[in-house]
Amino acid sequence: MNEHFRDIIRIISKGDTTVVENFFRKPGGRKYLENITLILINTLPNSVDEKEELYAGFVEVLNGMEQRIRRQKEGQETLERVFSGS
Numbered sequence: 001m002n003e004h005f006r007d008i009i010r011i012i013s014k015g016d017t018t019v020v021e022n023f024f025r026k027p028g029g030r031k032y033l034e035n036i037t038l039i040l041i042n043t044l045p046n047s048v049d050e051k052e053e054l055y056a057g058f059v060e061v062l063n064g065m066e067q068r069i070r071r072q073k074e075g076q077e078t079l080e081r082v083f084s085g086s
Contacts, residue, residue, distance in 0.1 A: 017065050017072075024066060033062060 008019050023029035037058045041051050 012065075017069050020062075020065055021069055024069060030062065030066070034059065 011019050020033070023033050026032075038055055041054050041058075044051060044054075046054070
């Protein structure tokens with residue numbers, strides 16, 4: 001695996017979503033992540049059921065990240081409204 005991708009995986013596993021945010025902002029970015037992951041999973045020697053489980057787990061992780069990013073933005077907007085009213 002490319003060192004750049006290893007760095008991205010390390011960053012995401014630590015909870016930092018800034019790398020993934022760029023994909024979510026771009027049209028088709030989420031689908032791109034899903035497709036790349038699907039391609040990588042299909043190269044594994046695991047059974048089809050295991051691959052489907054891995055993919056479903058990845059989609060679940062993406063859903064969680066997307067929700068966390070949305071909540072962070074909402075929190076940032078709330079803070080900006082609070083402090084701009086002072």
